[in-house]
Amino acid sequence: MKIITHQTVLEPDDNQRLNSLCGPHDDxxxxxxxxxxxxxxxxxxxxxxxxxxxxxxxxxxxxxxxYQQTKTKNNIIDIEPEHIHLAIKESxxxxxxxxxxxxxxxQHGSKMVMIKTKxxxxxxxxxxxxxxxxxxxxxxxxxxxxPAGTGKTYLAVAAAVDALEKQQIRRIVLTRPAxxxxxxxxxxxxxxxxxxxxxxxxxxxxxxxxxxxxxxEKLIEKSVIEVAPLxxxxxxxxxxxxxILDESQNTTIEQxxxxxxxxxxxxxxxxxxxITQIDLPRHQKSxxxxxxEVLSQVDEISFNFFNSEDVxxxxxxxxxxxxxxxxxQQEHQSKRSI
Numbered sequence: 579m580k581i582i583t584h585q586t587v588l589e590p591d592d593n594q595r596l597n598s599l600c601g602p603h604d605d606x607x608x609x610x611x612x613x614x615x616x617x618x619x620x621x622x623x624x625x626x627x628x629x630x631x632x633x634x635x636x637x638x639x640x641x642x643x644x645y646q647q648t649k650t651k652n653n654i655i656d657i658e659p660e661h662i663h664l665a666i667k668e669s670x671x672x673x674x675x676x677x678x679x680x681x682x683x684x685q686h687g688s689k690m691v692m693i694k695t696k697x698x699x700x701x702x703x704x705x706x707x708x709x710x711x712x713x714x715x716x717x718x719x720x721x722x723x724x725p726a727g728t729g730k731t732y733l734a735v736a737a738a739v740d741a742l743e744k745q746q747i748r749r750i751v752l753t754r755p756a757x758x759x760x761x762x763x764x765x766x767x768x769x770x771x772x773x774x775x776x777x778x779x780x781x782x783x784x785x786x787x788x789x790x791x792x793x794x795e796k797l798i799e800k801s802v803i804e805v806a807p808l809x810x811x812x813x814x815x816x817x818x819x820x821x822i823l824d825e826s827q828n829t830t831i832e833q834x835x836x837x838x839x840x841x842x843x844x845x846x847x848x849x850x851x852x853i854t855q856i857d858l859p860r861h862q863k864s865x866x867x868x869x870x871e872v873l874s875q876v877d878e879i880s881f882n883f884f885n886s887e888d889v890x891x892x893x894x895x896x897x898x899x900x901x902x903x904x905x906x907q908q909e910h911q912s913k914r915s916i
Contacts, residue, residue: 584634586625588645595648596623598656599641609662609818610637612745613844636669659817663843693733693740700736700788704888707733713880714848719841721826722850723866724884725899730850731824735784737848738820742802747844748818749802752781754825755833756807778805781824808833817842826851827866828858834865854902 588596600607600620607618616629616637625641627634644665648655692701693711702708707729714720714737722730738750782805785794797803808829823829823837826849834849841847851866858864873879886899 580631581629582631582634583626583628584638586627586638586641588623588625588641591623592649593622594654595645598648598654599645601657601659606657606659606662609659609844610640610666612747612818613662613666615744615746636666640665640669660843693736700733702733703729706882706884706888710882710884711737713882714846717878717880718845719838719847719879720849721866721869721879721881722848722884723853723870723881724888725852725854725886726889727899728884728888730884731780731822732784734822734848734850735781736788738822739785739788741820741846747820747846749804749820750797751816751819751821752778752785752803752805753808753811753821753823753837754778754781755828756809778807781805781822808837811837811840814840815842816840816845819845821845821847823847823849824851826869827853827856827864829865830858830862831865831868834869838869854906 588599601609607620610616611618614629614633614637616627616633618628618637619626627637627641629637640662644657644661647661648657692699694700702711706724710720710722710730711733714722714734722728722734724730735752738747738752741747742750782794785803789797794803798805808823819842821841826834828851829837837849838847849866849869853864853867853870856864856867870881874881886897886903889899
C-alpha cells in the first residue's frame with residue numbers, strides 16, 4: 579500500500595462554493611476521509627490529501643467533480659452527504675481497495691479475510707465463515723442463515739467494531755425482535771432498558787468481548803452504539819451506520835420489510851437468523867423465510883448459509899444440530915407419505 583500526499587487546487591477560488599462543497603462543519607470532507615481512509619487538510623481552495631494512492635486519486639477526482647457541480651447558471655448548489663456517497667460508489671475506489679484487505683491462507687490454500695480489533699485478530703474457521711465475512715465487507719446488505727454456534731452474530735459484530743474503529747461509520751445499531759423463546763415470561767420489572775436487555779444479551783456479550791465493558795458502556799452513553807428492540811426502528815433512516823438484525827427468523831414479513839427500508843447512505847446491514855428456531859405463532863410466516871424467497875435474485879444482497887460443519891461451539895452442538903435435521907427430514911417425509 580503506497581502512501582502519498584497530493585495537492586488539489588479548486589478553481590475558481592469562491593468561498594461560497596467552497597462552503598457548499600465542504601458542508602457545515604466540514605461534514606462532507608470528514609465523510610470523504612472516513613469512507614476512503616485518508617486525511618484532508620484544506621485552506622481556501624487548496625486541499626492536501628494524504629493516504630493510499632488509489633483513494634487519494636479518487637478523492638481528488640471527487641472533490642474536483644463535486645466542486646464543478648456547486649455552480650449552475652445563477653445558483654449555488656449545496657453538496658449533501660448522499661452526493662458524497664454516490665460519488666464514492668461511482669469512483670470504484672473501495673472496490674480497488676478490497677485487493678489490499680489483510681488475509682491469510684487456510685489449510686486448503688484458500689485466501690480468507692481476517693478482521694483486526696484492539697482485542698486481537700478474528701479469523702474465520704471454516705470456508706463458509708470466510709465467505710460470510712467477505713460478503714459482509716463487500717455488500718451493503720448481507721444475510722447470515724444457519725444453526726446456533728456458527729458465528730453469524732459474533733462475526734457480524736466483529737465487522738461492525740472494525741468499521742467503527744476505522745471510522746468508516748459513525749455508529750453501530752444492534753437490534754432484534756423481542757419475541758419469547760417458546761415460553762411466556764409475563765411481566766418484567768424495571769424500566770424499558772431493563773425489560774429488553776434479556777433479549778439483547780448475546781449482542782452485548784460479543785461487544786464486551788471485543789471492546790471491553792467500560793468502553794462499550796461509554797459508547798452506549800454517547801449513542802455511538804445503540805442496542806434496541808426492532809420495534810424502535812420504525813420511522814427512522816439510518817445513515818453512516820452498521821446495523822445488525824439478530825434472531826431475524828422471529829420477524830414478521832412486515833417487520834423485515836420495515837427494517838430493510840431503514841437503511842440510509844453509507845450504511846451496512848447484516849441480518850442473522852436460524853430458520854429452524856422460529857418462535858412466532860404458527861399462523862405467522864417468518865420474515866426471514868419470506869426474504870429468502872423474495873430477495874434471493876437481488877444482486878446487491880448476499881445470502882450466506884451455514885451448516886453443522888460451521889459450528890464452533892462444543893463438538894456435541896454440531897451433533898445435536900445434525901440429529902434435529904435428520905428428525906425434521908423424517909417428519910417431513912412421513913407427512914408427505916400420509
